Amino acid sequence: MQLRVAAQLAAGLVYPRRCPFCDRVLGWMPDCPDCAAEQAKLRRAVPRLPATEHILRDVTGAAAVWRYDGCVRQAILRFKNGGRACYGETLGAEMARAVFGCNYDIKHGIITFNGVPPLARFDLVVPVPSSERGRGYEPPELLAGPLARALGIPLEKRALRKTRVTHTQKGLSAAERLQNLRGAFCVRNAQRIEGRRILLVDDVITTGATISTCAAALMQAGALEVFAVAAAHTEL
Known part of the structure; x- marks a missing residue:
């Protein structure tokens, strides 16, 4: 832990922390004053997504912090398209704070979660495999x-893998996206998933086809339940 913090401090001196939403250099400032108002407008009052807004198959529910628009859209595009990987930490x-009530402090540019983690209803955190390589x-x-x-629970980085190349999802309807992704994900080690409650993590929930397809693979591997969470969602 101490080595990780020391490495983060050293990296912060060479590559100062930046705001993911507007790219302003923040350094050791905890919050960005330039885009706070726009962030607030795009933040969902209730993170949980209604089942009528997206395809939510094989999940017990889904949540997102912001609407995918304005500075939030720019932040995620910057993060995904060869930008600063450190945006993911922020x-x-x-x-974690918006969906699960986990408080954190930012001191010297380092994010530290404080207090006792909430009672975890999940056993593993599983990220959706990225569709793009090379970044x-x-x-x-x-x-x-x-x-x-x-949340104080393990991260299973490689629990899911993509089994085949799929066509771009851009421009496809919800039904077409589901068909495009059908059978495109599988579980690497079912023993790690069987009997576990999974928190599935993605960057953006668009139609819900990706999280539904990933959840189906996890459920087939014996997961007890899957709940999905994303930074943002699109409004259909």
Whole structure:
């Protein structure tokens, strides 16, 4: 733990912490004053998504912190498209606070969760496998790390894998997205999943096809339940 904090402090001196929403250099400032108002407008009053808004198959529910628009959209695109991997720490911490009530402090640019973790209703945190390779990091995995630490439960980074190349989801209807992803994910080690309650993590919930397909694979491997959480969601 001490080595990780020391490494984070050293990295913060060379690469100062930036706001994921507007890219302003924050350094050791805990919050960004430039985009706080827009963030507040895009934040969902209730994180849990109604089942009527998205495809939510094989999940007990889903939640998201923000609407995918404005500075939130720019933050996630910057994060996913070769931007700063460290944005995942900030976004993931805010997911933990908004959805599960996990409080955190930012001191010297380092996020530290404080207090006793809430009673975990989950056994494992599992990120959705990224559909793009070559960036050097997996966005959902980086979001899942802070969530796992905040909740005090293990992160199973490679529980899911993509079994085949799929067509781009852009422009497809919800039904077409489901068909495109059918059978595209599988569980690597069913023994790690069987009998477990899974918190499934993604960056954006669009139609819900991806989380539903991943949840189906987890349930087939013996998971007791799957709940999905994302940084943002689109409004259909």
